[in-house]
Amino acid sequence: MAILIDHNTRVIVQGITGREGQARTRLMLDYGTNVIGGVTPGKGGASVLGLPVFNSCKDAAASLGPIDLSVLFVPAAGIKEAALDAIDAGVKLLVLVADRVPVWDAMEIAKAAAAKGAKFVGPNTLGIASPGRAVAGMIGGRAESAREWFKPPLPGGTGVGIISRSGGMSSSTAYYCGQAGVRISSIVHIGGDAVLGLRIPDVAALFQDDPQTDAIVVFGEIGGSQEEELAELITSGKVTKPVIAYIGGKAATSGTRFSHAGAIIEGNRGTHAGKVAALRGAGATVVDAFGELPQAVAGVLRSNGSRSLMTDAERRAVWTTGVTRIEPNSVAVRGHDIAGLMGQTSFGATVYLILTGKLPDDKVGRLMDAILVSSIDHGATPPSCLAARTVASTGASLSASVAAGIMSINRHHGGAIEDAARYLGTLLAKARTAATSPGAFSAALDAVATDEVTRIKSSGDRISGFGHRIHTKDPRTARLFELAAVAGLSDQGATHIAAARAVERAFAAIGRPLPINVDGALGAILADLGMDPRVFNGIFMIARTPGLVAHVVEEQTREKPMRRIDPVNHAYDGPSGK
Numbered sequence: 001m002a003i004l005i006d007h008n009t010r011v012i013v014q015g016i017t018g019r020e021g022q023a024r025t026r027l028m029l030d031y032g033t034n035v036i037g038g039v040t041p042g043k044g045g046a047s048v049l050g051l052p053v054f055n056s057c058k059d060a061a062a063s064l065g066p067i068d069l070s071v072l073f074v075p076a077a078g079i080k081e082a083a084l085d086a087i088d089a090g091v092k093l094l095v096l097v098a099d100r101v102p103v104w105d106a107m108e109i110a111k112a113a114a115a116k117g118a119k120f121v122g123p124n125t126l127g128i129a130s131p132g133r134a135v136a137g138m139i140g141g142r143a144e145s146a147r148e149w150f151k152p153p154l155p156g157g158t159g160v161g162i163i164s165r166s167g168g169m170s171s172s173t174a175y176y177c178g179q180a181g182v183r184i185s186s187i188v189h190i191g192g193d194a195v196l197g198l199r200i201p202d203v204a205a206l207f208q209d210d211p212q213t214d215a216i217v218v219f220g221e222i223g224g225s226q227e228e229e230l231a232e233l234i235t236s237g238k239v240t241k242p243v244i245a246y247i248g249g250k251a252a253t254s255g256t257r258f259s260h261a262g263a264i265i266e267g268n269r270g271t272h273a274g275k276v277a278a279l280r281g282a283g284a285t286v287v288d289a290f291g292e293l294p295q296a297v298a299g300v301l302r303s304n305g306s307r308s309l310m311t312d313a314e315r316r317a318v319w320t321t322g323v324t325r326i327e328p329n330s331v332a333v334r335g336h337d338i339a340g341l342m343g344q345t346s347f348g349a350t351v352y353l354i355l356t357g358k359l360p361d362d363k364v365g366r367l368m369d370a371i372l373v374s375s376i377d378h379g380a381t382p383p384s385c386l387a388a389r390t391v392a393s394t395g396a397s398l399s400a401s402v403a404a405g406i407m408s409i410n411r412h413h414g415g416a417i418e419d420a421a422r423y424l425g426t427l428l429a430k431a432r433t434a435a436t437s438p439g440a441f442s443a444a445l446d447a448v449a450t451d452e453v454t455r456i457k458s459s460g461d462r463i464s465g466f467g468h469r470i471h472t473k474d475p476r477t478a479r480l481f482e483l484a485a486v487a488g489l490s491d492q493g494a495t496h497i498a499a500a501r502a503v504e505r506a507f508a509a510i511g512r513p514l515p516i517n518v519d520g521a522l523g524a525i526l527a528d529l530g531m532d533p534r535v536f537n538g539i540f541m542i543a544r545t546p547g548l549v550a551h552v553v554e555e556q557t558r559e560k561p562m563r564r565i566d567p568v569n570h571a572y573d574g575p576s577g578k
């Protein structure tokens with residue numbers, strides 16, 4: 001959990017074809033944000049970074065399904081129209097990046113949002129971020145920097161929530177907290193305008209309810225009453241988590257023009273002294289200088305024994321790993337005690353855990369086992385087996401011989417799993433763009449598959465995941481799909497399995513049946529399990545290793561060294577099959 005955004009949040013970008021829209025979408029994707037498409041009126045049908053562009057949010061929602069969040073890289077003049085489009089399409093959270101949005105437009109957006117139960121952050125916001133998960137807007141810049149600067153909570157652990165009235169200082173607060181060893185659950189730059197969507201008290205209430213947040217850090221400033229309202233929430237017991245704050249603008253004298261439109265002092269309201277007194281009176285920690293804030297946060301966490309504070313070992317480490325934690329008498333894989341997994345969790349389920357960070361349910365665990373079993377060995381003639389046996393015949397060690405086999409698993413051997421997944425993904429994207437409504441998706445997918453088959457027939461292209469040089473009806477495919485159905489994966493709608501079935505049907509319709517092979521089935525299933533395609537070749541290697549070990553040992557115990565291995569002519573003499 002995190003507030004407002006995490007890696008599952010379905011995000012669109014309005015203004016995706018513009019200068020900032022394109023640049024920031026790339027950065028958001030790099031960080032791991034689940035951006036699923038974009039909107040620019042008049043540019044529907046285009047694509048940016050492989051994502052479909054729609055003319056309106058309504059079109060986007062019709063094709064992509066529900067949208068959780070829209071980040072708007074639309075200039076101030078178009079922001080009202082764009083925001084109302086998103087709210088009308090049912091988007092429940094908007095991030096309004098533009099500055100200089102007319103106050104009247106912001107008020108109309110607020111009214112429309114309230115009527116539809118939507119929320120917005122901004123205008124004039126750098127955005128929101130949940131470290132290690134997702135970012136919406138411009139916080140953190142390059143993904144590598146954001147990863148280095150903002151320290152995420154440990155799996156199942158906690159961090160502090162950061163609320164800032166300043167864009168630049170939201171990143172700086174998170175950065176310096178990180179330097180002090182403080183982990184961060186989420187960062188929210190609420191924006192600097194006079195009329196805002198979520199304000200400090202609203203965000204504090206979200207952090208109060210977030211189990212992953214155990215303290216709230218506020219970068220406030222003079223003007224308005226947000227900090228005073230937070231003090232009231234603390235006094236009334238609605239915010240009970242520790243609050244540590246800095247209030248900017250102490251040096252501003254009467255008549256000073258501050259950069260943010262919301263930083264207006266009217267009479268005695270909104271003064272620096274008033275805010276500090278209100279927060280301290282409520283029990284919050286308020287530092288006098290920004291430079292004291294990180295240590296003050298660390299001090300509060302230390303006195304509470306909070307795991308939001310990194311241990312000395314974690315801080316001293318020059319690099320970190322999220323895969324395995326080794327401590328005296330304890331080994332944990334992705335946060336799960338290994339002794340607890342042993343005897344309880346199958347090898348397939350544990351492979352899924354180590355690759356995704358999530359422990360699957362029993363059905364997905366069984367499917368993972370089946371996937372590994374399906375690829376344990378594919379005969380004595382595939383390149384990996386021939387390579388392993390050839391090297392084994394020279395007297396090489398087991399490790400060198402098996403490594404030779406593994407080294408031959410590449411794009412054209414084993415790589416078809418990843419290729420098939422990516423290929424089926426492109427068919428789904430095309431069908432999403434072509435479908436005029438969610439109900440029209442299946443027909444659009446069939447049409448896309450038919451076009452593809454026609455194209456392949458005329459161009460002579462080969463596609464990964466279909467057909468086999470030996471099997472016309474691959475025995476493993478049907479079983480894998482059966483188990484996938486049991487695990488809850490669907491062969492209908494916008495799934496990779498549905499796309500694979502559509503291609504299979506299209507080939508059958510032209511009288512050239514080309515069934516899905518085991519690589520196609522694995523690619524479709526692994527993609528529908530939500531796994532990262534970059535690990536698919538690795539899953540093939542994990543599965544194939546026992547087969548290679550068996551071949552190497554057999555080669556070295558049965559055959560003469562340096563024999564000439566016939567790549568084709570061999571016979572099986574093992575136990576007869578059941």
Ligand SMILES: CC(C)(COP(=O)(O)OP(=O)(O)OC[C@H]1O[C@@H](n2cnc3c(N)ncnc32)[C@H](O)[C@@H]1OP(=O)(O)O)[C@@H](O)C(=O)NCCC(=O)NCCS
Pocket residue numbers: 014015016017018019020021039040041043072073074075076078081082083085097098099124125126166167168
């Ligand atoms: C929002 C902002 C970043 C956009 O800048 P930009 O990317 O340079 O602007 P561009 O004109 O290149 O792109 C805007 C796109 O929005 C599109 N757009 C306009 N109205 C739209 C609407 N209703 N829906 C979706 N897109 C829309 C435009 O068509 C344009 O795309 P195009 O270039 O393909 O035609 C800029 O106006 C701004 O406000 N910058 C300051 C941000 C800031 O500092 N915020 C505070 C941080 S603390």
